């Protein structure tokens with residue numbers, strides 16, 4: 001593959017372009033949902049600075065912004081909050097199925113969530129958006145976004161031998177998630193910290209899982225398929241699978257004075273340092289800066305340790321990989337914040353999915369509003385065809 005896009009004429013005379021590896025820098029859609037300006041360390045949700053929005057608004061308000069296109073006033077907020085609460089209620093006969101998924105050995109919550117969402121979409125009769133009204137598709141999007149954390153908490157509790165805790169309609173999204181996991185009313189600081197994390201990860205430009213969701217939606221598939229595929233894309237360590245690995249790395253480093261030698265040895269082996277580097281941000285990742293503040297507020301030994309080693313890791317990476325601008329990304333403090341909120345490590349990546357699902361669904365709604373099938377090409381560079389087919393032995 002070439003390093004830069006090249007416009008060429010193909011054999012049928014049509015003009016085409018070779019995109020760079022990883023589609024880096026290639027514009028593949030127009031969107032009004034948000035964007036990332038990597039060099040400025042800035043990202044936005046619609047017309048608002050995502051960090052400022054996060055400091056000033058609730059998850060529900062931001063969800064409204066994504067789905068309805070504007071921030072709600074008081075009456076809209078109350079109506080939308082009721083709508084979310086109604087959509088959180090799982091179809092009645094789902095528990096035996098969730099129990100079976102939760103009993104699978106080995107239990108991987110992200111795989112279990114993917115399976116549960118696929119089943120829930122089928123059980124709820126989700127169909128191709130070409131065969132339903134825009135109102136029905138919006139309703140499907142609300143249901144899948146509202147039920148993702150409910151399914152995740154139920155799977156986790158069933159796997160731990162506990163009964164699922166039904167959502168409480170009087171609790172916010174962040175409070176409900178902690179409540180459904182533990183069965184205890186969460187304290188306000190944990191709810192605040194988790195909500196900051198969840199809001200920070202709802203959307204982030206044309207990342208791999210969002211692109212996946214839009215590709216699937218562009219075929220006319222139901223929104224359950226789009227979300228299921230997006231979860232698969234998010235599960236990879238190069239995308240959403242890093243935060244638990246960050247805590248494993250911190251455990252392994254053990255103490256701040258060991259950080260430098262640990263990172264040099266890891267980079268020397270060709271390993272990637274989890275929670276560092278980003279395709280788009282070559283300066284600071286603003287989500288990481290926000291979550292560092294949150295970690296600092298919540299405190300605790302893991303937060304203190306992470307803050308103590310961040311600068312060392314950045315310095316060593318700059319020396320070992322000069323010119324790559326490898327800074328802490330969102331995942332470095334994500335694990336630290338979730339840990340401080342009492343979320344078990346194995347739930348870090350699926351918890352990421354539980355907020356990103358709002359972004360995926362908003363993108364699906366946007367995709368279908370002006371759909372064109374996403375169907376790129378690949379340049380064949382294998383053995384020249386047609387070769388004679390050898391006779392069978």
Ligand code: ACO
Nearest residue numbers: 237238239240242272273274275276277278279324329331
């Ligand atoms: N540790 C060590 N070296 C790194 C790291 C890292 N974390 N990230 C990039 N590099 C190096 C690569 O080895 C490569 O070096 P080389 O030129 O000597 O071969 C160079 O920097 C460029 O790497 P690419 O893979 O081309 O950069 P890309 O933009 O594709 O990478 C990515 C982005 C995948 C996030 C990468 O930085 C990485 O693997 N980070 C670790 C995993 C991680 O934190 N993932 C979460 C990302 S945030 C999110 O998706 C929500």
